[in-house]
Amino acid sequence: MAALNFKTDTRIENGERELLRDFCSELGGNIVELARAMGVKVFSEELWPYESGYLEYAPTCGSLSNYRIVINSRHKPERQRFTVAHELAHFLLHRDKSDFVVRCETRHRSDDYFEYMLDPGEPLKEREANAMAAAILLPPNLFVPAFQRLNGDLCRVAALFEVSVPAVQKRAKELGCS
Numbered sequence: 001m002a003a004l005n006f007k008t009d010t011r012i013e014n015g016e017r018e019l020l021r022d023f024c025s026e027l028g029g030n031i032v033e034l035a036r037a038m039g040v041k042v043f044s045e046e047l048w049p050y051e052s053g054y055l056e057y058a059p060t061c062g063s064l065s066n067y068r069i070v071i072n073s074r075h076k077p078e079r080q081r082f083t084v085a086h087e088l089a090h091f092l093l094h095r096d097k098s099d100f101v102v103r104c105e106t107r108h109r110s111d112d113y114f115e116y117m118l119d120p121g122e123p124l125k126e127r128e129a130n131a132m133a134a135a136i137l138l139p140p141n142l143f144v145p146a147f148q149r150l151n152g153d154l155c156r157v158a159a160l161f162e163v164s165v166p167a168v169q170k171r172a173k174e175l176g177c178s
Contacts, residue, residue: 039064089132
């Protein structure tokens with residue numbers, strides 16, 4: 001699957017595209033604030049251990065879009081960050097599809113989510129959501145220079161981007177850094 005480019009993907013509205021560009025232009029962005037700016041509220045709840053989270057149409061949740069993202073309060077912050085990005089990607093890419101299942105759960109697949117981004121056995125929408133989450137959390141314009149500046153130190157790069165070490169390994173490989 002080719003990498004997704006939110007800058008040109010026609011499924012993403014112009015205002016949302018601008019928010020994504022701003023978010024991906026500097027380190028330290030708050031993914032929950034990005035979701036809120038796009039009209040999606042994020043809630044943290046105790047879910048089953050195998051559930052990372054889900055996107056839900058919930059007209060009474062108080063969000064501008066009537067959608068909410070629920071993340072598992074039991075999971076590590078790095079996992080929660082990816083889950084928000086993944087579910088936000090579903091919102092951006094798939095909400096207007098007639099076959100979109102609104103409450104689609106993101107199962108906890110391990111911290112190595114990029115393994116699944118490239119797995120041809122995963123449904124296309126899941127691969128797209130994973131690819132978009134990677135583009136949001138580890139944008140090439142920030143990731144490549146940081147990886148080089150930190151001499152490929154996986155732990156330091158992971159801490160800088162607030163993601164898991166396996167995520168950094170996969171992204172570095174995908175972007176030709178390692």
